[in-house]
Amino acid sequence: MTKELHRPLPRSWWLRKATYFQFMIRELTSLAVLAYTGLMIWALLSSSSDAADFPEFFDFLTGPLSVWLHMIVLALALFHTGTWIALTPKVLVLWRDDERVEPDVIAGANATLFLVISGAVWWLVMG
Amino acid sequence: MSSGRDRTAPLFWLLFAGGGTASAMLLPVMVAITGIAVPAGWIGEDDLAALLRNPITRIVLVGLVFLFLFHWAHRFRYALVDLGLGWLGKQAWLFYGLAIAGTIVAGLTALRL
Numbered sequence: 101m102t103k104e105l106h107r108p109l110p111r112s113w114w115l116r117k118a119t120y121f122q123f124m125i126r127e128l129t130s131l132a133v134l135a136y137t138g139l140m141i142w143a144l145l146s147s148s149s150d151a152a153d154f155p156e157f158f159d160f161l162t163g164p165l166s167v168w169l170h171m172i173v174l175a176l177a178l179f180h181t182g183t184w185i186a187l188t189p190k191v192l193v194l195w196r197d198d199e200r201v202e203p204d205v206i207a208g209a210n211a212t213l214f215l216v217i218s219g220a221v222w223w224l225v226m227g
Numbered sequence: 228m229s230s231g232r233d234r235t236a237p238l239f240w241l242l243f244a245g246g247g248t249a250s251a252m253l254l255p256v257m258v259a260i261t262g263i264a265v266p267a268g269w270i271g272e273d274d275l276a277a278l279l280r281n282p283i284t285r286i287v288l289v290g291l292v293f294l295f296l297f298h299w300a301h302r303f304r305y306a307l308v309d310l311g312l313g314w315l316g317k318q319a320w321l322f323y324g325l326a327i328a329g330t331i332v333a334g335l336t337a338l339r340l
Contacts (some may be wrong), residue, residue, distance in 0.1 A: 109311070111310060111311040114309070114310075124306070124309070124310075127302055127303075127305065127306035127309065128303075128306060130298060130299040130302035130303045130306065131299070131303065132254075133246070133250050133254065133295050133298055133299045134295070134296070134299040134303070136254060136257070136258060136295070137291075137292055137295045137296055137299070137329065139261065140288050140291065140292055140295075140333070141292060141329060141332060141333050141336070143261075143279055143288070144279070144285065144288055144289075144292075144333055144336040144337055145332075145336050147276055147279035147280055148336055148339040149280075149339055150339055154272075154276055155272070158265075158272045158275065158276075161261055161262075161265045161266060161275075162265060162266045163266075166261075166262070166266070167262060167266050169262075170258055170261065170262025170263070171262065173254075173258050173262070174255060174258045174259065174262060177250070177254040177255045177258055178255050180247075180250060180251055180254070181251040181252070181254070181255055184247055184248070184251035185251065191244075213252065214251065214252055217252050217253065217256070218252075218253075218255060218256040218259075221253065221256045221257070221260075222256055222259070222260070225260055225264075225270070225278060226260075226264060226269060226270065
């Protein structure tokens with residue numbers, strides 16, 4: 101029987117270095133995604149034909165608590181967008197003839213796509 | 228499973244990536260709409276209600292709920308493992324079950340226009 105050598109890692113390992121902390125925040129942006137999904141489900145529920153609580157939902161959105169929570173979610177969402185786009189050249193390796201497409205070009209194309217989609221959605225909803 | 232390998236893993240990675248891409252592209256503008264445009268009064272109660280009752284909006288929202296929840300489930304599970312809470316993160320059925328349940332709730336609600 102061999103015993104696996106295992107050096108215990110303290111739970112606060114991610115607080116030791118800025119890069120570790122950024123990694124953990126990146127992973128925890130998923131909680132912002134979850135929180136906003138909850139709001140999306142509430143939006144669907146309160147706007148059903150047999151629901152009468154749409155004014156409650158709207159009141160919540162216009163209240164200070166919602167604005168504060170939205171600002172936190174927005175910061176995390178933008179961090180997720182930035183880190184996700186920064187990783188796209190690693191996932192999407194493109195070749196043009198025998199030359200590899202520059203990673204910056206792929207990330208730049210994704211960043212442009214993000215801006216175009218954001219503008220289009222804003223225009224569709226607000227326009 | 229004879230080989231002992233988890234053959235469902237690629238499916239969850241695919242949903243994680245799909246949800247990650249969808250949320251990277253769409254979440255900031257959605258948060259800006261409900262968190263800035265609505266409280267600022269740029270979009271009124273009737274307009275928001277009309278937008279949410281549009282069948283296309285409802286279908287899109289259900290699709291996004293599905294992708295966002297699977298993205299969260301996968302990434303958060305691994306974050307828990309990294310935080311030393313592997314006993315919780317390893318309960319795959321709990322996280323993917325919540326993602327499926329949330330999608331079903333959203334889907335059934337979306338049908339009630």
